[in-house]
Amino acid sequence: MLFTFNLTILTILTIINKYKIFWFERKAKHGKMSNVEDVAKVLFMKAYKNLQEFIATLEKEGELLRIKEEVSAELEISEITDRVCKLNGPALFFERVKGHKIPVVTNLFGSFRRVCLAFGVKKIDELTEILLDFIEIRQVEGFFEKLKIIPKLWQTKNFFPKIIKKAPCQEIVWRGDKVNLFKLPILKCWPEDGGLFITLPCVITKDPETGIRNIGMYRMQVFSENETGMHWQIHKVGAKHYQKAEKLGQKLPVAVAIGPDPAVIYSATAPLPEDMDELLLAGFLRGKPVELVKCLTVPLEVPAESQIILEGYVEPYERRLEGPFGDHTGYYTPQDYYPVFKITCITMRKDTIYPATIVGKPPMEDCYLGKVTERLFLPLIKKILPEVIDINLPWEGVFHNLAFVSIDKRYPGHAFKVASALWGLGQMMFTKIIVIFDKEVNVQNLSEVLFYMSGNVDPERDIMIVKGPVDALDHASSYPAFGSKMCIDATKKWKEEGYQREWPKEAIMTPEIKTKIDKIWKKLGIEEFLKKEVRIYENSHNER
């Protein structure tokens, strides 16, 4: 009886929700949604079918410039893109690449506006809310609570990838002797790079034991017509799959999707837990399943709408010297031995476009991808460390060098506990310097950060240095991938932490006086005066 009752309620709720979603989708389609937030909350991200659709949107929004002048894939595209990144400029579509028929697009994600357009939101923080919703789904306990979230559960079916039979990415097929990477407009990015590098590849592997898929972005140096390096650093999931395959004495099938839709490209860079398929995140973010097609020569599936697919294997125990490569640290990473990817087949769309990114001294395109990760993963960190208020990974710290973290400090040594916990969380283990602040400090404001970081710290007492794994790209550590990390506790110090005096009060005005001055502020003529004199003040500031 109770079972039938439950079942009836479930069915009714599911039907209501299906209707709700249909209604929202219809409204959104006909442009009747009041604002972007409404649409995003129901449909999550904008589901671009492919890169072509995203590029068309960027063009319509004045975020993409077509370059008609003929340019070379060797250094010239890189120099133009680097300059445009530093000017916070548009995505670039190079129509005529010397010696190639395929056009090149760079800097697709290189501004906050473009990452928002890629994800169909007004602000990146909206994605955070969406992700929190998703986390709630997984945490709900109890029957009636579960009933309430059925509408959301219904949406989760949209996250799982779907296999289709025929795919645009297989319109053109090069097998055997026809495989030739030099026919693709692959870039040489920096003068002392070891060769041509594929810089935006989504590398797909499956765990040889569990079959769970992983997609990671790992650069690939072209070694020959049908061979590349596979630069998965030892901490990354692709490398783990390879190590397992080696132990089993097997070659590891690998497929590389160049230019799937923006959600998949971003997801390949996201630091997800090891056993989570990035396509779930992509499906979740775009609110629609990612369509996959089976590869022609390896037992893997690839996003059907990708521009180009490279299929092949990485043989066990084979390594070749890779690099140097002008990296996102702003330095050349030195040569090192990495596995070799042997290509069995290249497939592509008839209207294929070759997407690439240039990394180098910040700000570059990857800064914005990194900021998406910072915002998107903050709620996840907060679920584990509720005392964390905010995190800022400044560009200049190239994401693994520096983190500013504000916390709600409750006990002595709390800052060191938070830093230790962060070093235990996935790729946060790479963070070389973590600076911890009290909750009142706005860690997004570098002026505040520097003020408290220098003022609140007694180096002997407030610095903790630990040893451990560091980013494989870190050039300062004595050994590759192993070194030390530092936490600077910039919170107010307590007696229990060895501070024997009274912590001084900050010199701030009373609210009463502030309100009084607010009222007469305009009359004082200060703003008018500053408007006239602004250039003089700016100049004197710059000279400093």
Ligand SMILES: Cc1cc2nc3c(=O)[nH]c(=O)nc-3n(C[C@H](O)[C@H](O)[C@H](O)COP(=O)(O)O)c2cc1C
């Ligand atoms: C443009 C770009 C290039 C990258 N290149 C590499 C690389 O060559 N090797 C690497 O291990 N990680 C590289 N990364 C970082 C990884 O993509 C990132 O750590 C990702 O989370 C790895 O996925 P995984 O956890 O599934 O291994 C790159 C990231 C970006 C945005």
